[in-house]
Amino acid sequence: MVRLAAAAAHFTRDIGFDLDRIKMIISHARDAGVSLLALPDGALGGYLTDLRGPDEDDLPPLLEPNGDEVRSVIDFAGDMVVCLGYSERGLDDGNGLVRYDAAVCLSGDGILGRHRKVHLPAGVASLFTAGDGFRAFDTPVGRMGLLIDHDKTFPEAARTLAVDGAEIIACLSAWPTSLTNRAPRMALDRQARLFDLYDQARAAENQVVWLSSNQSGRYGALHFLGRAKVVGPGGEILARTWSKGGLAVAEVDLPELVGAARTVLHHLAERRPETYG
Template sequence: MVRLAAAAAHFTRDIGFDLDRIKMIVSHARDAGVAVLALPDGALGGYLTDLRHPDETCLPPLLDPNGDEVRSVIDIAGEMVVCLGYSERGRDAGPADGAPVRYDAAVCLSGDGILGRHRKVHLPAGIAPLFAPGDAFRAFDTPAGRMGLLIDHDKTFPEAPRTLALDGAELIACLSAWPTSLTNRAPRMAQDRQARLFDLYDQARAAENQVVWLSANQSGRHGALHFLGRAKVVGPGGEILARTWSKGGLAVAEVDLPGVVGAARGVLHHLAERRPEAYGS
């Protein structure tokens, strides 16, 4: 059995504040016996402040993928596996104007070091000019089992978690900074279109691939954005095992990871029953 947790929490441009908050959340998770913890996208440095008119002024700080900030979280994590998102300074050649390449990035780590990384592949139209896309989905091994990472908009594309599942991931952590609707915000968050889609994607992607799914998300307000929270742990049948609502908190569930995945795939094994030759190019 392994205890898994996904966090809903608010993070800011203040890296010191963010590290203190990560330390607090990890401490609470450790007290709860958690072995794998998913934190939101932008857990170091926050997220954009405006998605209607995004530009350079609303961007979070760029961090080095092996910089002091990430090393600090390694020290905080200890024996726990911790996943979190940040804005990564790419080492690729920059654009002609000399601006650095920016990725929306995620890292999975423990006190032993880096276990896996991901760069967000699917960029919504509004922010696509501000970030470079990632180019792959790769699973990796952790003390809790083989897992993969996604970053919010990635989960709207079935191919993304399917690729991780085909690469052996039984646990997928999707790290989000997912706000309420920008165009038709509902009077109550539970009725918001984006809240419905956020939950729908979490449950559908877990069930499609028969994996355990950790969904972490920002909460609270940041600039013009009001984040949903709604962190959760979803089982391989699409059932919600634990969740938070709009406020910050930890969704914690204890699972026999190979056991529940094996049971879900015992009769209907979605990956084995695929017919790629029928799907076209």
């Protein structure tokens, strides 16, 4: 049996504040016996302040992929596997500076896996450079993959990780309420419905365990949903938070849970890729 957790939490431009909050969440997760923890996108440096007209003078700080901030989280993690998001400094082919919306999975032993957000929605595409693929990787908890935010809107993203052997997928988000038709109650918001729908559908269609973390609270013009959750391979929600910060913790027997889901109907084995055009 292993305990998995997804966090809903608020992060800011203040890296010192963010590191303190990450250390605190890891401590709470450790007290709960958690072996794998998914923190939100922008856990180091926060996210954007608006998606319709982002303030380019107030973007998340660009961090090195092996910089001091990431090394600090490695020190905090110890024997826990921790996933988190940040804005990554990179160089393009012409040696110019580029910005990636990035995620890293790590433990006290170092970096286990990385991902750069591939699908960039309107309002974000001009600020970030898209990643170039989806790759699963091995961890002490099991083989897993990472997605960021809008990536989960596209079934091909999660399916690529599952075909690559991932039995756990962690999707790290900074997902706000609707910008154009905000509901009077968050539970009725269109984006809240879609956020939950994608989490459950991607888990069920790939028969994987799905960790969905998200930012919470308000930042600039954005009101983040929270709604972190752990979803089983049948699309059932095993644990969740609501709009406020917290940890969704579920204890699972990963081989038994995934194996049972695939005993009769094995979606990956039943694929017919030669017919998909």
